[in-house]
Amino acid sequence: MFYRTSGQFKTTYESDQALFPIKQDMVLLVVILAAMYVIFPMFASEFTYKALLVPVLIYSLASLGLNILTGYAGQLSLGTAGFMGVGAYACYKITTIFPEMNIIVALFLSGFFSAAVGVAFGLPSLRIKGFYLAIATLASQFFLVWLFEKWAWLYNYNASGAIEVRTMDIFGLVVTGPNASPMVQYYFVLGIVSVVTFAMINLTRGRYGRTWKAVRDMDIAAELVGINLMRAKLSAFAVSSYIVGIAGALMVFFWKGAAEPNLFDIPMSFQIVFIAIIGGLGSVMGNFLGAILIVALPVVLNLLPEMLGLSIGSATMEHVNVMVVGSLIIMFLIVEPHGLARFWALIREKLIIWPFPH
Amino acid sequence: MKHFTNLGKAVAAGALAVAMSTAAMAADGLNFPNLTYRTGPFAGTGTPIMNGQRDYMLMLNERDGGIGGVPIDYIECETGYNTNKGVECYEKTKGAALVTQPWSTGITLQVMPRTNVDRIPILAPGYGFSPMSDGDTFAWAFNPPVSYWDGAYMILDYIAGGDMSSLKGKKIVLLHLDHPFGKEPIPLLEKLAEMHDFKLVPIPVGLKEMQNQSAQWLQIRRERPDNVVMWGWGAMNAGAITEAVKTRYPMENFIGIWWSGSDADLQNVGAKAKGYKSVSFNAPGNFPVLEDIRKHVVSKGNSEIKSEADMDTIFYQRGIIISMILAEAAKTAQDNFGEKNINAEQLRWGLENLDITAARLEELGMKGMTPPLKMACDNHTGHSGAWMLEWNGEEFVQASDLLTPNRELIKPLELEKAADYAKNNAPWPGRGDLACN
Numbered sequence: 001m002f003y004r005t006s007g008q009f010k011t012t013y014e015s016d017q018a019l020f021p022i023k024q025d026m027v028l029l030v031v032i033l034a035a036m037y038v039i040f041p042m043f044a045s046e047f048t049y050k051a052l053l054v055p056v057l058i059y060s061l062a063s064l065g066l067n068i069l070t071g072y073a074g075q076l077s078l079g080t081a082g083f084m085g086v087g088a089y090a091c092y093k094i095t096t097i098f099p100e101m102n103i104i105v106a107l108f109l110s111g112f113f114s115a116a117v118g119v120a121f122g123l124p125s126l127r128i129k130g131f132y133l134a135i136a137t138l139a140s141q142f143f144l145v146w147l148f149e150k151w152a153w154l155y156n157y158n159a160s161g162a163i164e165v166r167t168m169d170i171f172g173l174v175v176t177g178p179n180a181s182p183m184v185q186y187y188f189v190l191g192i193v194s195v196v197t198f199a200m201i202n203l204t205r206g207r208y209g210r211t212w213k214a215v216r217d218m219d220i221a222a223e224l225v226g227i228n229l230m231r232a233k234l235s236a237f238a239v240s241s242y243i244v245g246i247a248g249a250l251m252v253f254f255w256k257g258a259a260e261p262n263l264f265d266i267p268m269s270f271q272i273v274f275i276a277i278i279g280g281l282g283s284v285m286g287n288f289l290g291a292i293l294i295v296a297l298p299v300v301l302n303l304l305p306e307m308l309g310l311s312i313g314s315a316t317m318e319h320v321n322v323m324v325v326g327s328l329i330i331m332f333l334i335v336e337p338h339g340l341a342r343f344w345a346l347i348r349e350k351l352i353i354w355p356f357p358h
Numbered sequence: 359m360k361h362f363t364n365l366g367k368a369v370a371a372g373a374l375a376v377a378m379s380t381a382a383m384a385a386d387g388l389n390f391p392n393l394t395y396r397t398g399p400f401a402g403t404g405t406p407i408m409n410g411q412r413d414y415m416l417m418l419n420e421r422d423g424g425i426g427g428v429p430i431d432y433i434e435c436e437t438g439y440n441t442n443k444g445v446e447c448y449e450k451t452k453g454a455a456l457v458t459q460p461w462s463t464g465i466t467l468q469v470m471p472r473t474n475v476d477r478i479p480i481l482a483p484g485y486g487f488s489p490m491s492d493g494d495t496f497a498w499a500f501n502p503p504v505s506y507w508d509g510a511y512m513i514l515d516y517i518a519g520g521d522m523s524s525l526k527g528k529k530i531v532l533l534h535l536d537h538p539f540g541k542e543p544i545p546l547l548e549k550l551a552e553m554h555d556f557k558l559v560p561i562p563v564g565l566k567e568m569q570n571q572s573a574q575w576l577q578i579r580r581e582r583p584d585n586v587v588m589w590g591w592g593a594m595n596a597g598a599i600t601e602a603v604k605t606r607y608p609m610e611n612f613i614g615i616w617w618s619g620s621d622a623d624l625q626n627v628g629a630k631a632k633g634y635k636s637v638s639f640n641a642p643g644n645f646p647v648l649e650d651i652r653k654h655v656v657s658k659g660n661s662e663i664k665s666e667a668d669m670d671t672i673f674y675q676r677g678i679i680i681s682m683i684l685a686e687a688a689k690t691a692q693d694n695f696g697e698k699n700i701n702a703e704q705l706r707w708g709l710e711n712l713d714i715t716a717a718r719l720e721e722l723g724m725k726g727m728t729p730p731l732k733m734a735c736d737n738h739t740g741h742s743g744a745w746m747l748e749w750n751g752e753e754f755v756q757a758s759d760l761l762t763p764n765r766e767l768i769k770p771l772e773l774e775k776a777a778d779y780a781k782n783n784a785p786w787p788g789r790g791d792l793a794c795n
Contacts, residue, residue, distance in 0.1 A: 051446040149536060158782060159545065159775045160487055161538035162467050166784045177783070178471035256445060258467040260538055262565055263441060299446055313662075314436040315396035 003351035019201065036190060041183055049182035050255070051299050056291045057186075057193045058251050063275040063287040064200060065243030070273075071281035072204055073236030074216025075125050079137035080244055080272045082144035085264030086114040087245025088252040089154050092163045096156060103168045103175060103253070107192070110249045111242040117144070118241020125233045129219075141269055148261035162260045165253050176253050185254045192250065196243055201284050203239070212236050213282075278329055280339025289340035293332070298325055387424060387431040388688055388700070390415065391451035392459045398438030400592035403620055403673065404461070408434070409663050410677020413655045414647075418685060420654035425685055426692040428699060441465055448472070456705045457481050457684060463539045473498045474787050479706040483680045484616055484639065487542060488768075489776035491739035493710060496776065497789045500709045502683055503639050503731045503742040507771065508763035509615050510543035510587075513637050514550060515761055516746050517585050517613070525556040531578055533571075533598060534589035536562035543589060543615075546771060559583065568594040575601040588614040595623040599631055609633035609749075619747060619754065621671040629751035639728055639744040640676045641756045646723030647678065672747070672754055679728045686722075687712050706792070710735055729760055735794040741765060 003024050010016040020026040040053060066080050090113035094106045121140040125133050148154060155163050167177030174180045175188050203209055211232045214222035223229050252259045271294060279290025301321050305312045312320075336343040392411060395404040415432040424430050431454075435447035444465030448458060458473060459481050460466045466486050473480045480499045482490065488505035490496045504512075518524045532547060534540035544560060551558040559581055561574050571594075578586060586607065590598055595618045602612055610633035619636025648669055655661045656669065668674055691700045691708030700708070714731045729742040741763055748757035780786035 047446075047449040050449045055442070156782065159489065159778060160463070160467055161541055162464070164467065164471075164779075164782050166782060178475045256441065256468050257471055258464075260441070260464045260467070262537060263464070265565070302446075303450075314434040315394065318397045318436040318438060 003348065003354070005352055019205075033194075037187075041186065044183070044186075046182050049186045052296050053186055054182070054189055054255050056288075056296050057189050058247055058255055059272065059275055059295045060288045060291040061193050061196060061250065062244050062247035062272050063279060063290060064197065064284060065240045065245075065247060066272050066276045067279075067281060067283070067287055068200065068204070068212070068243065069236050069240035070276060071283065071286075072209060072216065073212035073233060073240075074219075075122070075233060075236060076130060076134040077137040077240070078134050078266070078269050078273065079121060079140040079144070081248075081264045081266065081268035082141040083114045083118055083241045083244040084248025084251065084268070085144055085148055085261070086117045086241075087111060087248035088259060088264070089148060089163065090114065090245065091249035091253060092165075093154065095166075095168065102170060104170065107246060107249050107253070111245045114245025114248070115238045115242040118237045118244070119234050122234055122237030122241075125237065126230055138266075141266055145261055145265050148264065162258050163252060164258045176257075178257065180254075189250055189254050192246065196246065197284060200243070204284065208232075208235060208239075216282075274329070278332060278339055280341030280343075283339065283341035285344065286339050286341030289344065293328065293340065294325070297328070301325070387429040389431045389433065389454040389456055390459075390684060391433040391435055391447075391455050391457075393437045393444060393447045393451075393461050393465065394434045395437050395439040395461060396434075397436060398440065400439045402622060403592050403595075403617065404439070406620070406622070406663075406668060406671055406673035407677040407680070409661065409668065410674040410679075411681045412677075413651050413661050413663070413674075414678045414681035415685070416660055417651045417654045420658075421650055425688045426698050428692075430685075437462065437465065441468060444468060452476055452478060456688070456700065456702045459684075461485075463487065463537075463542075467538075470496070470499060471783055477706075478702045479709055481684060481709070483683060484676075485539070487538075487775075488546075488739075489772045489779060491737060491741070491769075491772050492776040493735050493738040494789050495780050495786070496738060497787075497792050498706060500733070500738045502709075502712070502733060502738075502740040503679075503728065504744055504763065505739050505741070505772075506542040506589075506615070507546040507768050508739070508741050509637055509744065510546050511550070511763045511768060512744055512746075512761040513587055513613050513615070514547075515764075516635075516637070516758060518554075522550070522554045525550075525554045528556040528584040529581065530556055530558055531581060531583040531586045532558060532560045532589065533574060533578070533586055534560060534562060535568070535591050535594055536564045537591075539591060540589045543587075545775075546768065547587075549767075549771065563590070563594055563598070568592065569597045571597050571601045574598075575605045575607070578607065579605055583611075585611045585613065588612070588618045590614060590618040595620065596626060599623055599627055599634065602634075603627050603630045610635070613637065613746075616676070616744070620673050621754065622673075624749050624754075631749050632751040634749040635757060636672075636747050636749075636754070637744050637761070638672060638676070638747050638754075639742070640672065640679045641727060641745050642670065642672055642675065642747070642754050643726065644670075645675075645725070645727050647682075647727070648675075648723075650723065651678070670753070675727065679724070682722060682724065682728075683712070683714070683731065686714050686718070703792075709733065710738065710794075712740075 005022050008023055062080060062084055069075050069077050087110050090110035091106055094109055124136040155161060165176050167174060167179055169175060173184060175184055211227050214227055215232045219229060275290035275294050278293055280286030298321050301324060302317055305317060394408045395401060396408055415430050418424060419429050433451060435451050437443040437447050439462050441464040444460060445468060448469050455478055457479050458469060460469050463485060466482055470480060482501045486501040488507040490499045490501045491505055547558050561577055563571055563574055588598055609631055612634050614636040616638045619638055624631050656666060687708040688705055690712055691704040692698055695704050710733055712733045716730045719725050719730060731740040731742040733740045743760045743762040745756050745760060746758035747754040
């Protein structure tokens with residue numbers, strides 16, 4: 001009834017291959033984009049930007065990167081946080097060596113460093129698969145964090161051992177550092193996330209996406225039909241690490257403002273794997289849904305008792321929070337093992353035929 | 359389409375509610391948030407300190423009706439020592455906050471640039487980083503009463519028995535957490551090693567191997583150092599002390615920084631750790647202030663401590679000292695500005711001009727609990743000194759007279775690193791328009 005697809009005829013190949021062949025999907029997307037670009041900034045406080053909106057976007061982007069590799073190309077990776085670190089440190093070095101460079105250029109350049117490192121650590125994937133590959137990427141995780149700690153050149157021999165972000169502007173508008181308005185930073189992150197997401201939706205629908213999916217579903221069959229496995233796997237590592245690197249740079253430059261090496265340690269890798277799995281492997285939208293559940297929900301839950309006028313100790317609330325989020329994750333995985341994106345797909349299917357059961 | 363508009367409404371309403379709830383937090387009184395870590399891997403060290411901090415503030419509210427008659431609105435926001443949560447908590451509490459207490463070097467680094475813009479003083483007692491002492495660079499940051507470099511100097515001074523030249527030819531191991539916090543003393547120790555011709559061997563302990571330090575202690579056994587100095591945190595302390603006992607390292611040559619001196623870490627090994635030392639800016643004892651807390655908070659069941667014996671621990675009492683410093687700064691500001699409801703900028707002045715004399719300590723019932731502390735515009739630490747405490751098998755006892763850092767030696771290093779920080783975070787505002795007194 002609300003999602004009726006009857007009457008929407010495709011008369012050309014273009015309209016059949018459109019990004020959103022169903023009109024309602026398009027409307028939904030416009031509503032979401034309008035909410036993100038117009039409605040949220042009208043109400044959001046500094047806290048909302050810094051604790052909810054910006055982190056959700058950055059984690060979604062990182063998870064999108066991982067999803068390219070794990071969800072689309074089927075290569076399990078536990079080194080996401082390490083690659084994020086490469087992006088962040090590369091961006092830091094680029095902006096300190098070339099202080100005049102525009103931060104957008106630096107950001108997209110830093111992605112190439114993480115892509116290169118990603119490809120290097122992706123080489124074992126040509127020989128090993130599954131859990132064995134996961135261990136190889138885990139090794140990259142340990143190695144990279146160790147490198148961030150030991151290689152003082154990376155943090156400019158800083159006494160604090162951390163990377164710190166100075167104030168930078170784009171055409172006079174301050175975007176990083178303490179003086180940047182959270183709204184500007186939000187729009188910046190949102191813009192980059194939108195562009196990358198749009199590019200990835202198209203990439204995964206196209207030739208590369210299909211090659212990756214073929215490799216994921218059965219690599220021998222893919223090889224037999226003429227897919228170059230090496231190129232497919234390494235391109236997945238490159239694209240994935242590129243996005244993850246940008247997410248890492250965004251995290252330090254547009255959200256946190258400073259980072260210690262151990263920020264990029266295993267807990268964050270796992271967090272991003274959880275987002276990708278709970279959101280749904282092999283889906284773009286799932287990353288956003290997963291990030292909302294894993295990143296934003298605990299923050300909102302923390303605010304609940306205060307809104308309801310209850311006084312619960314902050315530490316107690318933290319324990320409750322861990323329990324609630326944990327059981328929600330288990331519940332969602334039982335209800336729909338393929339993740340939230342699949343959950344939404346089912347709802348959508350039901351809506352299309354509603355109110356008739358068949 | 360109804361479905362979507364409803365969803366949109368719900369989302370917008372949610373965002374609105376979030377936006378409003380942060381604004382509604384402002385309450386009457388002196389708003390002192392604390393970014394606690396009572397959960398997570400470091401909760402063992404955090405909880406007793408936070409209990410001490412909280413109980414002192416509650417006691418002031420009960421006994422005196424707050425500070426200068428204005429009640430204290432003491433708020434805890436749990437970070438679990440996680441830097442992501444740190445941003446969240448800082449943003450959540452900063453609206454009405456007079457001060458921010460980030461309680462982690464990582465969170466401090468993230469928050470410090472913001473405090474200049476939000477104009478909120480940052481109080482990092484006994485942690486943060488040593489160059490924060492330079493008030494002309496870090497106008498809003500305070501790390502009383504002593505910094506890590508002071509601590510490193512005082513430990514060596516104690517080892518040398520007051521005569522640094524006697525260190526010549528000795529070998530000293532620095533067993534440290536491989537993390538910005540643990541690496542903090544290295545620049546100063548290297549400088550001292552060069553000046554006094556002793557050999558410094560830093561041995562890092564990774565965050566993941568805190569509880570299993572057999573490799574590090576094997577190396578210590580091989581090196582046969584004259585002393586081991588420890589910069590440990592959380593689970594690392596108990597790990598190191600157990601290993602030291604196991605490898606029979608002579609405990610009297612093993613000295614920790616103040617965060618490596620928690621009773622809980624030593625109680626497991628008890629008498630076997632006899633002789634272990636830790637430098638501390640608070641001395642244990644039964645002080646009158648503890649009676650007041652017992653009477654007004656603990657006996658009324660308002661404290662979060664598990665048993666009254668917790669009040670005798672070093673870390674609990676250190677929490678009291680930390681809250682006392684903040685309360686005295688608020689009082690200093692109130693007296694100077696003649697206003698009871700001070701703002702964050704006035705509290706900053708209060709911290710900068712804080713002068714806790716020996717007489718004042720006696721009034722507070724804290725005589726001998728911590729050294730007198732005096733801050734200044736170019737001295738945001740106070741550098742009041744510390745005592746060496748020794749584990750007698752059951753508890754920590756004071757083992758030295760007051761040790762003080764050699765400021766002539768440390769200050770140039772602080773100024774140099776402060777200038778580096780300002781350069782890395784350019785344009786750094788520095789003192790700006792803030793008057794000095």
